[in-house]
Amino acid sequence: MEIVAAVTAGLLASIGVWLLLxxxxxxxxxxxxxxxNSINMAVLTAGRLDNRAAAFVSANGVPxxxxxxxxxxxxxxxIVIGFSLFVFALAVLRRTWERHRSTATDRVTEVAEAPAxxxxxxxx
Numbered sequence: 135m136e137i138v139a140a141v142t143a144g145l146l147a148s149i150g151v152w153l154l155l156x157x158x159x160x161x162x163x164x165x166x167x168x169x170x171n172s173i174n175m176a177v178l179t180a181g182r183l184d185n186r187a188a189a190f191v192s193a194n195g196v197p198x199x200x201x202x203x204x205x206x207x208x209x210x211x212x213i214v215i216g217f218s219l220f221v222f223a224l225a226v227l228r229r230t231w232e233r234h235r236s237t238a239t240d241r242v243t244e245v246a247e248a249p250a251x252x253x254x255x256x257x258x
Contacts, residue, residue, distance in 0.1 A: 146172035159237040181205025
């Protein structure tokens with residue numbers, strides 16, 4: 135089961151990086167989300183998926199096949215942070231669309247690098 139999760143995490147990471155290299159900002163945002171989810175899956179997989187026994191320490195010690203609760207807690211926190219990052223990125227994307235009427239990086243860069251208007255000439 136862990137090999138399937140590891141391959142899935144790698145596949146999600148490769149698709150996320152591929153989307154990050156696109157010129158459309160919508161795909162860049164989706165690439166960031168996929169990359170974050172792949173990292174979460176990799177951390178969760180590294181903490182072992184084989185939860186045959188609870189992760190509690192008893193008088194006999196830690197069970198042999200105990201699941202590690204630390205990666206689960208870290209991933210839960212990362213999911214909340216990732217969701218807030220996604221909502222913020224969508225807000226920035228919407229503002230970019232309202233301001234430039236485009237989500238293409240070339241158009242946004244073209245507008246951003248345009249020289250500022252000379253205010254002295256407009257007032258006279």
